[in-house]
Amino acid sequence: MEGYAFMHQVRVRFAETDAQRIAHHASFVVWLEEARVAYLAAFAGGYQAIRDGGIEALTTGVHLEYERAAAFDDVLTIGVRCSELRGARFRFEYLVEREGVRVAHGWTAHATVDAATHRPTRVPEWFVEDVVRAEASTRTP
Amino acid sequence: MEGYAFMHQVRVRFAETDAQRIAHHASFVVWLEEARVAYLAAFAGGYQAIRDGGIEALTTGVHLEYERAAAFDDVLTIGVRCSELRGARFRFEYLVEREGVRVAHGWTAHATVDAATHRPTRVPEWFVEDVVRAEASTRTP
Amino acid sequence: MEGYAFMHQVRVRFAETDAQRIAHHASFVVWLEEARVAYLAAFAGGYQAIRDGGIEALTTGVHLEYERAAAFDDVLTIGVRCSELRGARFRFEYLVEREGVRVAHGWTAHATVDAATHRPTRVPEWFVEDVVRAEASTRTP
Amino acid sequence: MEGYAFMHQVRVRFAETDAQRIAHHASFVVWLEEARVAYLAAFAGGYQAIRDGGIEALTTGVHLEYERAAAFDDVLTIGVRCSELRGARFRFEYLVEREGVRVAHGWTAHATVDAATHRPTRVPEWFVEDVVRAEASTRTP
Numbered sequence: 435m436e437g438y439a440f441m442h443q444v445r446v447r448f449a450e451t452d453a454q455r456i457a458h459h460a461s462f463v464v465w466l467e468e469a470r471v472a473y474l475a476a477f478a479g480g481y482q483a484i485r486d487g488g489i490e491a492l493t494t495g496v497h498l499e500y501e502r503a504a505a506f507d508d509v510l511t512i513g514v515r516c517s518e519l520r521g522a523r524f525r526f527e528y529l530v531e532r533e534g535v536r537v538a539h540g541w542t543a544h545a546t547v548d549a550a551t552h553r554p555t556r557v558p559e560w561f562v563e564d565v566v567r568a569e570a571s572t573r574t575p
Numbered sequence: 576m577e578g579y580a581f582m583h584q585v586r587v588r589f590a591e592t593d594a595q596r597i598a599h600h601a602s603f604v605v606w607l608e609e610a611r612v613a614y615l616a617a618f619a620g621g622y623q624a625i626r627d628g629g630i631e632a633l634t635t636g637v638h639l640e641y642e643r644a645a646a647f648d649d650v651l652t653i654g655v656r657c658s659e660l661r662g663a664r665f666r667f668e669y670l671v672e673r674e675g676v677r678v679a680h681g682w683t684a685h686a687t688v689d690a691a692t693h694r695p696t697r698v699p700e701w702f703v704e705d706v707v708r709a710e711a712s713t714r715t716p
Numbered sequence: 717m718e719g720y721a722f723m724h725q726v727r728v729r730f731a732e733t734d735a736q737r738i739a740h741h742a743s744f745v746v747w748l749e750e751a752r753v754a755y756l757a758a759f760a761g762g763y764q765a766i767r768d769g770g771i772e773a774l775t776t777g778v779h780l781e782y783e784r785a786a787a788f789d790d791v792l793t794i795g796v797r798c799s800e801l802r803g804a805r806f807r808f809e810y811l812v813e814r815e816g817v818r819v820a821h822g823w824t825a826h827a828t829v830d831a832a833t834h835r836p837t838r839v840p841e842w843f844v845e846d847v848v849r850a851e852a853s854t855r856t857p
Numbered sequence: 858m859e860g861y862a863f864m865h866q867v868r869v870r871f872a873e874t875d876a877q878r879i880a881h882h883a884s885f886v887v888w889l890e891e892a893r894v895a896y897l898a899a900f901a902g903g904y905q906a907i908r909d910g911g912i913e914a915l916t917t918g919v920h921l922e923y924e925r926a927a928a929f930d931d932v933l934t935i936g937v938r939c940s941e942l943r944g945a946r947f948r949f950e951y952l953v954e955r956e957g958v959r960v961a962h963g964w965t966a967h968a969t970v971d972a973a974t975h976r977p978t979r980v981p982e983w984f985v986e987d988v989v990r991a992e993a994s995t996r997t998p
Binding site for chain 4: 595600601604605608631633634635636637638639640641644693
């Protein structure tokens with residue numbers, strides 16, 4: 435997956451399928467979150483580190499385009515990259531594949547708020563630096 | 576549903592089905608919770624009233640026996656009764672039917688804890704009184 | 717909700733909240749589906765009617781923008797309208813409000829396929845007519 | 858985990874937490890299923906092998922006792938063993954631990970049915986043999 439700083443795998447649970455005998459489309463939203471959490475653990479001290487700093491990262495947008503169905507027990511690889519990061523906002527892009535074949539792609543948008551007041555607050559500086567460093571390293575030829 | 580103080584209806588969502596083309600068994604656990612919340616809203620000022628008093632009701636046990644499958648769009652009626660209530664513990668019993676035919680039955684067990692310390696704390700007196708009154712009324716011939 | 721042919725209500729379940737003490741963003745995807753199913757039941761003989769005709773409606777895209785958080789037990793009103801319908805594709809738009817205040821909005825895209833072969837197949841004519849009639853009626857001044 | 862033929866790990870997803878800031882009790886039901894599927898993959902050719910034989914394994918009962926709360930990002934180890942297997946019925950037992958500390962335990966009951974008719978049908982012989990062999994091996998001193 436060219437251009438993706440990080441990859442994460444999920445295996446489709448039986449509970450995540452529906453009566454069309456495929457993974458329900460809402461399951462992907464949860465997988466993107468799991469992949470994002472794994473990205474933050476790998477590159478930025480973990481999502482808990484943000485929360486420990488009294489900051490919550492809210493999800494302000496979700497966009498998913500489904501290209502192929504996924505089935506029970508499929509192993510999906512999710513490419514994750516942080517595509518924007520400024521002020522109190524950041525954005526992730528995702529590519530979901532099964533054995534090299536595209537299954538879905540999309541993005542999520544996020545805003546950081548003070549956990550107590552829920553007012554917008556800037557993304558912590560260390561977080562920005564960690565993510566920028568991680569993303570930069572994947573773009574080096 | 577004889578002996579049930581309260582009844583609540585749910586309609587099976589498509590997302591709640593699985594690749595067996597029936598409602599996934601974990602969905603019932605969520606429906607029992609929705610029915611229990613509706614019971615508390617009807618009889619005891621709502622679950623939020625308990626939380627507003629600085630008390631959390633934890634779920635300490637779940638037991639479900641499935642008698643028939645439920646399908647997408649089925650309307651299920653859930654009978655709810657509080658079968659035990661003392662100290663820091665209470666228990667609910669449930670019967671799930673579809674058009675008068677039994678689909679499942681079970682119970683959930685709960686413990687009240689202080690929301691801040693998570694230490695066991697007695698069920699509030701007003702809650703006991705409200706529930707006892709509601710349950711007593713259904714047993715009057 | 718001006719311009720919406722149909723409205724559907726959901727009440728936020730406790731299971732649908734997360735550790736940010738708000739409704740998890742993936743829950744909205746399930747609510748949009750419930751609202752869409754209710755729309756089809758009201759206007760087009762129900763989703764089951766499509767499936768009975770040997771046709772499955774796949775979800776090919778989901779887009780959601782979250783404007784405000786929803787909390788446990790909130791009652792949300794979801795406006796639904798079919799904004800496109802041609803060939804083997806259709807699209808729904810949604811507005812989610814709580815007591816007249818916007819909470820979220822978005823759209824879902826769908827494709828109809830033959831249930832057996834999963835090949836694209838045109839949306840049934842009766843379905844198109846039912847939906848066009850329903851949507852037209854809401855635009856009459 | 859003495860006496861458990863198989864162990865499986867899950868990491869608590871953010872979507873699986875609730876407004877009590879702990880893993881929602883229904884999430885455990887899904888984890889037990891994931892652990893059971895992994896057990897079958899390890900010992901009995903996978904759950905898909907049963908389905909490929911035209912047999913569905915229905916869940917007929919779930920029992921869970923929660924001893925400690927689990928939190929977001931906790932890694933839980935689930936011990937799984939098949940405790941009964943005869944005719945058209947089988948049963949699994951589970952122990953959920955976090956770093957050696959008990960979090961929950963329970964069981965699930967299952968019945969095998971013909972996928973087409975949904976009539977009870979005996980558990981396939983090869984399945985019984987595989988599971989008996991796996992379980993026997995763990996009890997050897």
